[in-house]
Amino acid sequence: MFEESIIESPAQPAYRRPVGITKGPGEATHEFTFVSRDDQQVLKNGEYVYYELADPETVALNNTTGPIPIRRVLGRVIKRVPVQLYPDTFLGEPEIPPAQVAAMVGYNSRTNELFELHVAIMGYYDATTGSFINPWIPPQSGKQIYLADDAMLAQILSRKQHMDPGSATIGSLLTRTPNAVPIVLSVKDLVSTHMAIIASTGAGKSYLASVVIEELMKAQNKACVLIVDPHGEYGTLDQIANYPQFSEDGDGTGRGYRAQVQVYKPDQVKVRISTLNIGDMRQLLPEMTEKQQYLLSRALRKVHETKRSHPWGVADLKQAIKAVSRQKNDEDSEGADDSSTVHALTWRIEQRFEHSFTFDDTQHLDLPEIFRPGQCTVLQLNEIDERDQQVVVATLLRRLNQARMDTERGKVHSGESYLPYPVFVLLEEAHHFAPGGTEVVSTGILKQVLAEGRKFGIGVGLISQRPGKLDADVLSQCQTQCIMRIVNEIDQKSVAAAIEGVGRDLLDNLPALSKGQVIVAGAAVNTPVICRVRTRYTQHGGESKDAPDLWQQYFNKDTQESRRRSDAPLNGNRGFNLLR
Amino acid sequence: MKIGKIVKSDSHINYVCQIFGPREADIQPGPADYAFGRFVRIAVRSERADDPDALLDEALGQSREPVTYAVGVIYDTILQNPAFGALGPRLSNETQVELFSPDYISEKAVLTYIMVLGMMEERAVFGSEPEVLSVMHGVPLLSLELDSEIETMTDEEVRAFHFFSDPAGGPDSQSPYLHMGYIPHIIAQRSSLLPMVTLRIIDQLERLFPQNLSLLSIVKRNFAWRLKVETTG
Numbered sequence: 158m159f160e161e162s163i164i165e166s167p168a169q170p171a172y173r174r175p176v177g178i179t180k181g182p183g184e185a186t187h188e189f190t191f192v193s194r195d196d197q198q199v200l201k202n203g204e205y206v207y208y209e210l211a212d213p214e215t216v217a218l219n220n221t222t223g224p225i226p227i228r229r230v231l232g233r234v235i236k237r238v239p240v241q242l243y244p245d246t247f248l249g250e251p252e253i254p255p256a257q258v259a260a261m262v263g264y265n266s267r268t269n270e271l272f273e274l275h276v277a278i279m280g281y282y283d284a285t286t287g288s289f290i291n292p293w294i295p296p297q298s299g300k301q302i303y304l305a306d307d308a309m310l311a312q313i314l315s316r317k318q319h320m321d322p323g324s325a326t327i328g329s330l331l332t333r334t335p336n337a338v339p340i341v342l343s344v345k346d347l348v349s350t351h352m353a354i355i356a357s358t359g360a361g362k363s364y365l366a367s368v369v370i371e372e373l374m375k376a377q378n379k380a381c382v383l384i385v386d387p388h389g390e391y392g393t394l395d396q397i398a399n400y401p402q403f404s405e406d407g408d409g410t411g412r413g414y415r416a417q418v419q420v421y422k423p424d425q426v427k428v429r430i431s432t433l434n435i436g437d438m439r440q441l442l443p444e445m446t447e448k449q450q451y452l453l454s455r456a457l458r459k460v461h462e463t464k465r466s467h468p469w470g471v472a473d474l475k476q477a478i479k480a481v482s483r484q485k486n487d488e489d490s491e492g493a494d495d496s497s498t499v500h501a502l503t504w505r506i507e508q509r510f511e512h513s514f515t516f517d518d519t520q521h522l523d524l525p526e527i528f529r530p531g532q533c534t535v536l537q538l539n540e541i542d543e544r545d546q547q548v549v550v551a552t553l554l555r556r557l558n559q560a561r562m563d564t565e566r567g568k569v570h571s572g573e574s575y576l577p578y579p580v581f582v583l584l585e586e587a588h589h590f591a592p593g594g595t596e597v598v599s600t601g602i603l604k605q606v607l608a609e610g611r612k613f614g615i616g617v618g619l620i621s622q623r624p625g626k627l628d629a630d631v632l633s634q635c636q637t638q639c640i641m642r643i644v645n646e647i648d649q650k651s652v653a654a655a656i657e658g659v660g661r662d663l664l665d666n667l668p669a670l671s672k673g674q675v676i677v678a679g680a681a682v683n684t685p686v687i688c689r690v691r692t693r694y695t696q697h698g699g700e701s702k703d704a705p706d707l708w709q710q711y712f713n714k715d716t717q718e719s720r721r722r723s724d725a726p727l728n729g730n731r732g733f734n735l736l737r
Numbered sequence: 738m739k740i741g742k743i744v745k746s747d748s749h750i751n752y753v754c755q756i757f758g759p760r761e762a763d764i765q766p767g768p769a770d771y772a773f774g775r776f777v778r779i780a781v782r783s784e785r786a787d788d789p790d791a792l793l794d795e796a797l798g799q800s801r802e803p804v805t806y807a808v809g810v811i812y813d814t815i816l817q818n819p820a821f822g823a824l825g826p827r828l829s830n831e832t833q834v835e836l837f838s839p840d841y842i843s844e845k846a847v848l849t850y851i852m853v854l855g856m857m858e859e860r861a862v863f864g865s866e867p868e869v870l871s872v873m874h875g876v877p878l879l880s881l882e883l884d885s886e887i888e889t890m891t892d893e894e895v896r897a898f899h900f901f902s903d904p905a906g907g908p909d910s911q912s913p914y915l916h917m918g919y920i921p922h923i924i925a926q927r928s929s930l931l932p933m934v935t936l937r938i939i940d941q942l943e944r945l946f947p948q949n950l951s952l953l954s955i956v957k958r959n960f961a962w963r964l965k966v967e968t969t970g
């Protein structure tokens with residue numbers, strides 16, 4: 158290819174060859190078509206080409222003194238139509254190639270490959286604003302079309318250059334050879350305006366998310382990351398500590414850097430009961446009667462009043478329930494008896510909380526411990542009931558939001574809710590925490606964080622395999638979208654509806670993407686791109702189980718031997734009993 | 738076998754041939770010899786030296802010079818009868834006419850229309866089949882001359898006209914394969930009989946190239962559909 162052409166200089170290097178000639182306007186106003194033989198088969202769908210245009214602004218100023226700068230107007234190939242198709246009748250005999258028929262009637266088939274390519278104009282790149290400016294002048298018929306070279310694309314597709322501070326290289330441009338054109342996200346935009354990773358199951362969402370996390374943990378970012386991991390797939394990220402990519406030697410003035418990974422096992426994820434509000438309670442104790450709810454909400458208010466910001470436990474809550482009911486009985490002269498309600502409520506609370514390993518009187522996740530720059534914290538929530546997971550996430554987000562608000566507003570200067578840095582929270586299975594159609598405990602706070610997170614420095618990354626089941630507001634709040642293979646039509650529609658920035662032509666590719674290929678659009682890139690996700694440094698934790706292999710193992714020699722040994726005493730016993 | 742001579746042309750590739758009448762040739766051609774769809778060839782007169790040896794060789798059929806032929810196909814026949822429409826009283830019957838005015842009878846003639854499909858060049862080899870030097874499908878550069886003689890082609894010659902390798906430079910210039918390079922220009926002609934003649938040609942080729950049946954069937958089906966189904970439907 159023609160990589161070495163120089164982007165700034167309008168001078169045409171000898172090796173830059175045009176790939177085709179403009180035919181005319183396309184279907185839409187921002188499209189044009191050109192014709193190419195495409196001998197080297199480079200003009201794939203999604204490939205970038207450009208035509209040259211005298212800078213329209215300079216021309217408009219009528220500034221004839223200096224040379225007029227030449228702009229390279231970039232466009233993306235959206236359709237590739239062969240111009241000369243064999244007639245259907247030539248295709249009637251499966252064992253006879255149509256070229257043979259053509260040869261028989263005297264047509265030398267080597268030259269019949271001619272394509273009409275439809276291109277969507279993106280515009281010329283303006284380095285000062287980092288955006289594409291549409292000149293509104295499509296190429297005239299007959300104008301030469303060039304293939305954009307790798308160096309040019311590397312400069313203009315991504316906001317940042319590879320290894321820049323605040324950059325995240327998640328892979329390379331799909332239409333080019335691997336690593337030829339790195340796709341580099343701008344971490345600042347990614348983190349401040351939220352990100353969504355949407356794809357069908359198995360498309361590589363968790364893999365991509367892990368790649369993003371790896372990039373965030375590199376020395377050029379040193380991010381503060383929390384991963385909510387309902388399937389326990391992110392534990393392997395702790396290998397980050399072993400790789401040199403995630404450390405940096407001190408330069409004498411400061412300490413060196415080494416990324417940390419903290420993995421919290423499900424039994425280490427604690428929620429302090431005193432952080433639960435009435436909504437959480439309703440979720441944890443479903444189907445409470447109206448009376449019970451009333452009693453409980455009054456009791457909660459009371460215990461909050463008496464304890465202020467000190468933690469309280471189940472015992473305190475039970476006491477408050479008793480006190481509130483007594484008080485109520487005194488107020489109601491009719492002497493309605495609440496004792497059965499009190500009894501039932503207390504019993505349910507005991508059942509729910511006294512043996513729970515998630516909900517605790519005193520312990521909970523310490524915010525400054527789980528949120529720390531240069532540290533990635535993984536909260537493994539597998540084994541925790543789904544409703545409890547929602548409460549865990551809701552309470553955590555509430556506390557985080559409060560802490561960031563208080564810190565930013567200067568209300569706290571130390572202690573448990575002092576977080577003087579922005580954080581990034583990655584939420585797997587986001588549709589559990591903000592399902593469309595219904596409201597769960599985590600929906601409200603998640604929406605609030607998404608809406609206000611930019612102000613307080615809380616970035617959220619949402620991952621979901623069912624965009625159709627995800628709350629539409631939540632999805633549209635994410636300004637960076639990573640969309641991978643989606644087969645389901647409903648899901649495709651909801652993605653298209655929630656995401657404006659991505660053209661229809663790109664979304665049409667969704668079912669055709671393979672594993673590990675992603676369309677990235679939105680704030681973190683200059684223009685939507687199709688990217689091949691790079692391989693992880695750390696091992697992937699979300700491998701699918703190889704069932705036949707596991708069944709095979711069950712029957713292999715060693716395991717069979719050990720099983721016989723462990724089964725033996727039982728068999729022996731039974732035999733002995735039978736004999737008797 | 739020589740069947741007639743060129744008496745007129747309608748264009749560079751369409752010629753009218755008058756079939757030899759009685760006593761005009763050694764063997765009088767029968768209708769089967771100038772049947773519809775029959776392949777014929779016409780020697781293109783080369784600039785012969787007036788070398789008496791060469792003339793003798795040629796006369797004896799021993800010439801070693803390459804001969805260029807235009808190859809064509811018979812696609813129409815007309816029976817010419819000057820007496821048609823002259824319904825006046827007859828003075829003499831047929832046999833008497835033959836006897837008293839032999840010129841008159843010769844004005845009755847069979848005319849066939851021939852379309853030229855290509856050229857081939859051969860050299861006679863003593864004691865065996867002539868050697869084919871080159872074959873070309875399409876419009877020949879030279880036109881034919883009046884009075885050139887037309888001869889029918891044997892199966893072997895028809896096969897040689899269709900099975901050859903592309904001149905050097907083509908994609909597979911090495912191996913010979915079945916050609917019907919004249920089809921496009923047959924189609925381009927506006928004659929209602931030409932599609933039918935194409936079907937006849939394919940029938941003959943199917944007989945000569947049984948190994949290419951499926952290839953031929955593609956062209957044949959296409960023509961048959963257009964000709965029979967589309968025109969009727």
Ligand SMILES: Nc1ncnc2c1ncn2[C@@H]1O[C@H](COP(=O)(O)OP(=O)(O)OP(=O)(O)O)[C@@H](O)[C@H]1O
Pocket residue numbers: 356357358359360361362363364365622672673674689690691692697699700701
């Ligand atoms: N970029 C990639 N390179 C190599 N392998 C990949 C890549 N992306 C995904 N894979 C492989 O694809 C499989 C599925 O990936 P992953 O676990 O990320 O899917 P997922 O979209 O998170 O699925 P689920 O919806 O079930 O969580 C894994 O085995 C992973 O190794």
Ligand SMILES: [Mg+2]
Pocket residue numbers: 362363364390699
């Ligand atoms: Mg996953």
